[in-house]
Amino acid sequence: MHLFVGLDVSSFDIKVCFLNGQGEQLQTFTVNNDLPGATKLRDEILNTARDKSIGKLRIGLESTSVYSFHPSMFLHHDESLRALGGQVFVMNPRQIANFKKSYNDLDKTDEIDAFIIADYLRFGRLPMSIVKEEQYVALQQLTRARYHLVRQITQEKQRFLQYLSYKCNTFTEEVDSSVFGKAMMDLFLESYSLDELSNMPLDDLADFLRTKGKNRFPDPTYVANSIQKAVRSSYRLDKVVEDSIDTILATSITLIRTFEIQKKELKKAIERLMKGLPQTLQTIPGIGPVFAAGIIAEIGPIERFEDETKIAKYAGLYWRKHQSGRFTADDTSLSRNGNQYLRYYLVEAANSVRRQIPEYGQYYAKKYQEVPKHQHKRALVLTARKFVRLVDALLRKNQIYTPKGAIIQEA
Structure with a gap:
């Protein structure tokens, strides 16, 4: 017997439908x-499967x-369902909506x-199963x-740059230094x-910049001179307007600094979790624990994917083809589907x-030169x-990064 269990989940309840292999509603x-x-749902599944030879439970x-997070994890990790070979699948709502279009005269109800x-599930065109290990789930929450x-x-x-242009409209053009450095932020405060x-x-x-920047400016006098040049060439605001802009800039600086502190805290938590997760991505030059964590958290166990093309499609790193007769479009847009976090x-x-x-x-350089527009992004x-x-x-292969030749030879 094949058993297919469809769940329509909301914040307060779960609508359940059991189908057998012939599509009959049980x-x-x-x-x-x-x-x-x-727990009641799990027990109903077990009761339905009792004394029957379950060939497939999805x-x-x-x-x-x-x-959907809690019910999917509960059912996935339940030992009694695993003993029946049960698999839990979390699907993109768009896939279900498109599949539903093949049915005629169906109302929009949770039961339907x-x-x-x-x-x-019965037709078998399935998405990826949910992430299996809890450490992937924990890592995913941090990286997202x-x-x-x-x-x-x-x-x-x-937003800060927008309001800075109100206060000093030539600042970003004239000043050859990061607006978001510590010294500049302190100056605006x-x-x-x-x-x-x-x-x-x-x-x-120049002394203010040197002190606040902790002597990181190679030439603080040059930067100070460029700031004064920008200030002298900018429009003047009425005093009441300038005061309001200063308040907004100070608030924005406080928000940016608070966000940056929280970003560092998340990085520390990610690094701690990554120490207990075997992986080899950090052996790639340029890949630290944060980038490796973001990729691994979304991919999960690599066995979920048949090959690298499935990973690329899951991430949305593909272009849709546009063809009609003998015409094939050269300029097509990147797919908007896929996992935005992995991408x-x-x-x-x-x-x-x-x-x-x-x-x-x-x-990268080769691809950059191939087109006249969207060069960097493409x-x-x-x-x-x-x-x-x-x-x-x-x-x-659970192997460390080696130069191009070694990987090719092993493949």
């Missing part, structure tokens, strides 16, 4: 989305963030959705939190008016690796796609 019911409810549910999920924190930092820095900066003795401004860490890692390994640097994504092959080889 039963439907609802349980609470909590531990007692999941349990499926859509990926609905935190709502549970049936659709069970039938999708870091991903969102990095995005917040980027957004806040963009002082809330000097443009006139005060313009009239400040050059040596005093982010692969691309960031590839950007670091290309600076350390000549083979990847040369490949070259970097293609380099990341090439990098996937290396990741797959190291994880699948």
Whole structure:
């Protein structure tokens, strides 16, 4: 007997549908989305399977963030279901929605959705199973939190630059130094008016930069001179407007610094967890514990994927083909599907690796020169796609990184 269990999960309950191998509906019911409810669901599955020879037991549910996490992990790690050969699959809601379109005259109800999920399992076109080991789940939470924190930092820095252009519209053009360095941030926190900066003795401004920057400026006098040049060429604001902009800049600086502190804390937690997780990605030049963690957390056990092409597709590192008759489009967009977290860490890692390994640097340069637009983005994504092959080889063979020739010979 084959048993397919479709689950439609919400924050408060789980709609359940059992199908056999012929697509016949065995039963439907609802349980609470909590531990007692999941336990009842497990018991119903066992009761249905009792005294029967189970050839295949598949349990499926859509990926609905935190709502699907607990039931999927509970069912996956349950020993009694494992003894029956049970497999748990978490599916992209878009896949289920597209599959549902093949059915006519179906209403949008949770019971119907549970049936659709069970039938999708029956047809066998399955996505990846959920991550198996708990350490991967723990690592995934940390690396995803870091991903969102990095995005917040980027957004806040963009907001800061926008308001800085109100205060001093030529600052980023004239000043040849990072706006987000410690000395510059401290300078903006002082809330000097443009006139005060313009009239400040050059040596005093240079000393301020030297002290706050802990002597990291190679030529603080040059930077101080460029700041005053920018200040003198910028528009002046009314005093009340300038005061409001200074307040916003100070608030933005505080947020950026707070985010950076939290980013460091996440990095420490990731590094601690990575010490107990055997892997070889950190042997690649340019790959530290954070990039390695981001990749491993999303891939999980490499055995989940048949080969590197499946990893690339899972990450969304592929271009859709557009063909009609004899025409094939040369300029197509990168797929918007796939795991955004894995794609982010692969691309960031590839950007670091290309600076350390000549083979990847040369490949990036070649792809950069091939097109007149989107050069960096396209070259970097293609380099990341090439990098996937290396990741797959190291994880699948559990070997350390060696120069190109050694890996080719072993393959």
